[in-house]
Amino acid sequence: MNGISLHDLSSGQKASFADVSRGLGSPQKELPCKLFYDEYGSQLFEQITTLDEYYPTRAELRIMRAASAEMASRLGPECVLLEYGSGSSLKTRILLDQLERPAAYVPIDISRELLQQSADELARAYRGLRVFPVWADYTRGLDLPRELPAGKRRVAYYPGSTIGNFVPDEARRFLTGIARVCGRDGGLLIGVDLKKDPLMLHRAYNDALGITARFNLNILTRLNRELGANFAVDQFRHYAFYNPVFARVEMHLVSLSEQVVRVNDVDFHFDRGESIWTEASYKYSPTEFATLAASAGWHVQQVWTDDRGLFSVQFLTVAG
C-alpha cells in the first residue's frame, strides 16, 4: 500500500556535503542536529522518549492530557493545524481529539519514513480529517501544499521543545518565519522545556541504557553511508552536559584519538579530545521565552505547566 502522498520539497533528503564540510571545517567542529533523524535515528528518538531519565515527553504528555480541551478552545474551530517536526504525531492525537472540526492537518518532518507512517496512521484514525504531510527541512523555508483550505485560521504546533535546538538568534528568526506562515490571525502552540536542577538535565541526556549515546553516534554512521565518510565510530565518545552559563544542554562527540577522517575525498583532522558539537538544547524560564517570542512578533496568551514545573506548553498569537 502506498499511503497518502507526501508533499516533497526535496530539502529533507540526504546529508549535504556543503553543511557537513562547513561544520567540520569550523574551529569548533559541529554538525547540524537535523542529521540525527534518518530512519534509524528516528527510531532511537522514539526509544529515548520512553526512558526513565527522559522527563520531557512524559511531562508534556501530562500537560496535554490535562489541558487539551482548553487548548482546543484557544485554537478555535476549523483551524488548519501545521505541525513542525511532527515525528510520531503522538501528542497531536490528544489535541485532535478535542479540536472542533479541524480544516486540515499538515505534519512537516525531515524524517521521511516516520512521516509517511504517522500520516497514514493518523488519516486512518481520524476519518474525514484532511492530512497533507510535507517532507521538508523546515529551516529552509516552507512551500505549503496548494490544496490547503483557504480562509481558515492557521495554527502552528511545535511540541517536543525542539525550539530549544536553535541558538536564541536562530530561534527568533524561526519563530518570525512561523508568524509569516500563519498570518495575522495565526496562533502557535509550542512546547518549551524549563530551567531546572542541572542533575536532572544531566541524567536526561546520559541515560543508563546508552540509547542517547547511540542516537548521537548514529550521525557518524549516517555520514559514512550517505557521504562515503570513514568515521571509526568506536573512536568517538558521546558526551553531554548542562552548561548553566548559556542555559543549554550540549551534546558532543569527542574524538578518543588523534585521527584523520575523510568525507567525500576531503580530510578532516581531529586532535585527541577534540569534539564535534552535535546538539544544543536551550532551557528557558517562562519570562525569557516570552521575551524571545515577543522579539519574533508573538504574544504569549497562556502557559500551562506540569505540577513539578518541569515543562511548559504555551499558546501564542501573532502580535497585533
Ligand SMILES: C[S@@+](CC[C@H](N)C(=O)[O-])C[C@H]1O[C@@H](n2cnc3c(N)ncnc32)[C@H](O)[C@@H]1O
Ligand atoms: C525532538 S523530535 C520531536 C518529535 C515530536 N514532535 C515530539 O514532540 O516528540 C524533533 C522532530 O523534528 C524533526 N526535525 C528535526 N529537524 C528538522 C528539520 N530541520 N526540518 C524538519 N523536521 C525536523 C525530527 O525528524 C523529529 O521528528
